[in-house]
Amino acid sequence: MKIGIPLETCPGETRVASTPDVVKKLVGKGFEVLVEAGAGVAAGYPDAEFDAAGARLTDRADAFDVDLLLKVRRPQADEVQAMRAEGVYVGLLESCGEDEIVSAMLAKGMRVLGMERMPRTSRAQSMDALSSQSNIAGYRATIEAAARYGRFFPMMMTSAGSAKPARVVVLGAGVAGLQAIATARRLGADVHAYDVRPETREQIISLGAKPIDLDLGESGSGEGGYAKELSDEAKARQQAALGDALAKAHVIVTTAQIPCRPAPVLVTEEVVQRMRPGSVIVDLAAGSGGNCPLTVADEVVVRHDVTLVGFTNYPAMVPADASAFYARNLLNLIEIMVSPGDSGIELADLTQDDITAAMLVSAAA
């Protein structure tokens, strides 16, 4: 069975869907692994390492013409054309509702597995790319905040006097938010955190941060542990109650996103105006409208003397580890997708396992 690892061509993307370590394991299981020349270079994995791991380095067409195509980012239309009919696609789809690209793959008789559709069960945890990549995003976003902030994160006691620790507020205590909290705590900041889901409170405290408690009159806990959208009334109450806590912050890392919905506005322009000059907001929801309306996707802007960082792809800024984690997610998934057969590896019936069944995109979707 042929596995293909093409170069990711989405602008700014540096990750690759597999690494030499994982390729070696796949080859050991009997797969033939085709890696497009240069696919891993931006992530820090040179062709020579893939070659040494047992991959065959190929051109772009060969990397797409495979039984099992592994991708990081949503494919482009010309890439779909290059895919093998009846093949299997595994990767992030970044789609909501009607989707021409997915329809085109299905029309070719392909089976399409969307990594975003991974169930949030303990068995699926080791395959969960949204989690592994969000973890990296939370870390890197906090490093970015520290690099953009004109003061120390930690408290400093020096002979020239002391500096107070930065007051960091993290909004959203999902995987990204919790890693942002942990990283800011490592750097010695005074960290406060808020999440609409009351059950996150203990996790915030266990990382050494202080939970911000608001009474919204309803819970924001949704299906599968994700946040759901609040009522308009609760949204307004949330913005008002958060305002004072946010205006005192020197650094805000916002991570509040709702799948296939615009991100909620948590940091209003009025709050930005009240922040101390030189403060920093890193808005991880920049790609879905931002948790602050002043955020500009993929740009760093200064508004009211506050720096707003709108990068939309933090995992691509830590490409070696992001690719390594993603590749291991895929490896763990592949293990439940295939079984040894009489004439080599055989694809299992993907509708039979609840993980692959949940990931499969049907024509109706």
Next chain:
Amino acid sequence: MKIGIPLETCPGETRVASTPDVVKKLVGKGFEVLVEAGAGVAAGYPDAEFDAAGARLTDRADAFDVDLLLKVRRPQADEVQAMRAEGVYVGLLESCGEDEIVSAMLAKGMRVLGMERMPRTSRAQSMDALSSQSNIAGYRATIEAAARYGRFFPMMMTSAGSAKPARVVVLGAGVAGLQAIATARRLGADVHAYDVRPETREQIISLGAKPIDLDLGESGSGEGGYAKELSDEAKARQQAALGDALAKAHVIVTTAQIPCRPAPVLVTEEVVQRMRPGSVIVDLAAGSGGNCPLTVADEVVVRHDVTLVGFTNYPAMVPADASAFYARNLLNLIEIMVSPGDSGIELADLTQDDITAAMLVSAAA
């Protein structure tokens, strides 16, 4: 007595020689403080805050035409022209040996105090700008390394597998090196450190790092706690012995500088070639030739798949705290420079105090 705080115009400079907090203290002591409009903006201190602190916001000419001029960076020739004859200059001179700028100030009858000349005594510690700024440089250089490195600094145990901590080697355990060690340790890296002065070993260990021990056959300890230049034979022995420890590093932060001498080469091209692709070298000696010959001052370059960061002004990347510390250094110095007299504040005889005497540049220098 008039104190002047001009805007720093050196390219890339964002610091300012005083802050609203310190200005308020100076005004409280009876000084008239003139701040050039916009002087603090890049550091995060708007004009309104200086105004509220009791400063008079002025144009450029007025900020220079003062009794006591406070500067961060070495002045330009046109700035010297704007200075008041018989005035006092306090700031970094960034000069070695013959210096036309300093001569021009002395020719005007000015007294010139070089902040680099601060004695390394415990009484002078609170005025020591080299230390306060090096501390910031060590912190910010490590944040830069974390931002440029394609992997996590901390060890990560996730459901998708684990990531080992970054192996960070810090060269030079002066103020910058020690803060680089402390910051990398905060971020969870596995930190190793080397200094030519054997007495730094205990400090390295106390910060949780592992000292790299080499036998050079001589000590590199020089006057005042600074490193001295080694013999050619010891230099060669050092490079060879360091090679293996450095080639295993994922991140190197080098801080080895010798006052008014080219920086020693500690990271050879051969070592860079042996490092893992994606490794990062942050060379804090970039401004004086670099501890690695591949470093390019004020640029970030990739050589042999290793990123070399050659920024030369890290304090300017943390301008709010860097200015605050520098301003407090100056405030502490001013306290020993003046005394209350019958008709207001009077300048003391600067040759009488051992600190100001050491800082004074004479025509002979």
